[in-house]
Amino acid sequence: MHLLYSLRGVGWLVVYLLFILAPLFALLTGSHPPARNFWTEFSVALGYSGLAMMGLQFGLTARFRYVTEPWGEDVIYHFHRQISLMAVGLVVAHPVILIAVQPELLAPSNMLDAPLSAYFAFLSIFSVIALVVAALWRVALKIMYETWHLSHIALALTAVIAGVVHMVGSSFYLVDPWKRALWIGLTVFWIALLLYVRVVKPLFMLRRPYRVAEVRKERGDTTTLVMQPVGHPGFRFSPGQFGWLTLWGSPFGITGHPFSFSSSAAATDGRVEMTIRNLGDFTSRIPKVPVGQRVYLDGPYGAFTTGNPADMHVLIAGGIGVTPMMSMIRTLADQSDKRPVVLLYGVQDWESITFREALEALKARLDLTIVYVISRPPTGWRGEKGFIDAAMFKRHLPPPYADHEYFICGPNVMMDAIEKALGKMDVPMSKYHSERYSFV
Amino acid sequence: MRRLFADRLVLATGAIVILMSILFALSRIAG
Numbered sequence: 505m506h507l508l509y510s511l512r513g514v515g516w517l518v519v520y521l522l523f524i525l526a527p528l529f530a531l532l533t534g535s536h537p538p539a540r541n542f543w544t545e546f547s548v549a550l551g552y553s554g555l556a557m558m559g560l561q562f563g564l565t566a567r568f569r570y571v572t573e574p575w576g577e578d579v580i581y582h583f584h585r586q587i588s589l590m591a592v593g594l595v596v597a598h599p600v601i602l603i604a605v606q607p608e609l610l611a612p613s614n615m616l617d618a619p620l621s622a623y624f625a626f627l628s629i630f631s632v633i634a635l636v637v638a639a640l641w642r643v644a645l646k647i648m649y650e651t652w653h654l655s656h657i658a659l660a661l662t663a664v665i666a667g668v669v670h671m672v673g674s675s676f677y678l679v680d681p682w683k684r685a686l687w688i689g690l691t692v693f694w695i696a697l698l699l700y701v702r703v704v705k706p707l708f709m710l711r712r713p714y715r716v717a718e719v720r721k722e723r724g725d726t727t728t729l730v731m732q733p734v735g736h737p738g739f740r741f742s743p744g745q746f747g748w749l750t751l752w753g754s755p756f757g758i759t760g761h762p763f764s765f766s767s768s769a770a771a772t773d774g775r776v777e778m779t780i781r782n783l784g785d786f787t788s789r790i791p792k793v794p795v796g797q798r799v800y801l802d803g804p805y806g807a808f809t810t811g812n813p814a815d816m817h818v819l820i821a822g823g824i825g826v827t828p829m830m831s832m833i834r835t836l837a838d839q840s841d842k843r844p845v846v847l848l849y850g851v852q853d854w855e856s857i858t859f860r861e862a863l864e865a866l867k868a869r870l871d872l873t874i875v876y877v878i879s880r881p882p883t884g885w886r887g888e889k890g891f892i893d894a895a896m897f898k899r900h901l902p903p904p905y906a907d908h909e910y911f912i913c914g915p916n917v918m919m920d921a922i923e924k925a926l927g928k929m930d931v932p933m934s935k936y937h938s939e940r941y942s943f944v
Numbered sequence: 945m946r947r948l949f950a951d952r953l954v955l956a957t958g959a960i961v962i963l964m965s966i967l968f969a970l971s972r973i974a975g
Contacts, residue, residue, distance in 0.1 A: 525964050528964065528965075542969050543969075548969075549969055586954040587957060933949075
């Protein structure tokens with residue numbers, strides 16, 4: 505299974521590169537004007553391939569389960585973010601090199617006489633720069649997630665369409681009608697990927713609504729929404745996976761938020777639960793959701809799920825990162841699973857331990873050991889204090905450490921520290937799985 | 945670690961695209 509996933513991952517990477525490079529090298533066939541100097545031709549190639557990379561960004565976020573499965577959704581989004589910087593770098597390098605080679609392009613007379621296609625190039629570059637600035641500094645700029653998401657899509661569309669209009673308008677390489685058709689067709693394909701996630705998927709979700717059956721208050725300023733499918737059987741998920749929740753408005757809005765399922769995957773009535781902590785944004789409205797509210801779910805997604813039944817499962821959760829672990833524990837209990845499970849659960853204080861009572865009750869149904877690691881422990885606390893570290897693994901886990909499977913979910917700082925600690929303990933990468941809940 | 949792997953993939957993709965762009969330019973000026 506692991507090998508199959510790896511092969512699929514490599515396969516998609518090859519397809520990704522082909523979609524960038526094949527349209528570029530197609531320009532070398534057929535008729536084209538005489539070559540200019542190396543730097544001009546190089547800058548043009550960077551512009552074409554950078555634009556193709558930007559167009560493919562719509563594919564990376566189109567939530568194709570078959571594509572994202574081998575990597576995990578959080579890794580795909582990380583790749584989406586990082587590769588966008590690369591694509592923007594290539595696109596911006598195109599005019600920078602051109603101007604370096606021909607500084608006269610900046611002369612006022614040339615600027616005023618510039619063809620219309622040059623203005624589209626300017627619009628495209630302005631859009632990609634605005635897009636990157638907003639994406640990198642959204643929190644610092646205090647832009648609301650929903651506003652940012654809408655502007656992100658609008659800027660991306662503007663950048664890609666203006667870029668292609670510039671290419672076709674410049675008409676240097678796209679003299680042959682079939683080459684024009686190829687690049688316009690590619691643009692239509694990229695936009696179709698966006699339409700798939702923004703129109704086709706919501707249409708599907710509209711026909712498969714859910715209703716909130718219960719709103720349950722949990723410890724730690726956290727609320728569980730219990731959702732029941734209406735007029736359809738729901739979907740099956742693997743414990744640890746997540747879905748996109750649209751709570752208010754129609755599924756066509758830009759209002760989906762990703763949350764892990766916290767309920768057992770063994771439930772047969774299609775019911776799913778999501779447990780959401782109040783983090784002061786959209787999540788502050790969760791406790792006020794009325795029972796009976798119609799909601800929409802898109803899922804399941806993610807590759808973060810239980811592993812080899814022969815291995816001890818070490819679940820390492822920080823704060824609300826416990827939700828996918830809870831789904832795993834509940835599912836294993838429902839399946840009367842025999843594998844040993846250790847939950848290392850980092851929390852702020854004893855009173856705000858989400859699922860504390862439910863976890864204690866599950867100990868009776870599973871070979872489950874829970875280690876609470878409290879950063880602000882109560883007086884007289886004799887358990888683990890501070891933050892989860894390698895020394896705690898050695899105190900609570902039997903060697904050899906490389907034989908266990910590790911599942912990590914929590915704040916980025918905690919996850920980085922734990923992944924590093926596991927590396928030092930010679931735990932191979934194939935033995936640990938991470939879920940970063942702040943991936944969007 | 946998986947993110948580190950993704951970072952390496954990004955760098956590898958960028959390197960391949962830049963190399964291919966150089967190849968494109970060279971093949972153009974070579975006629």
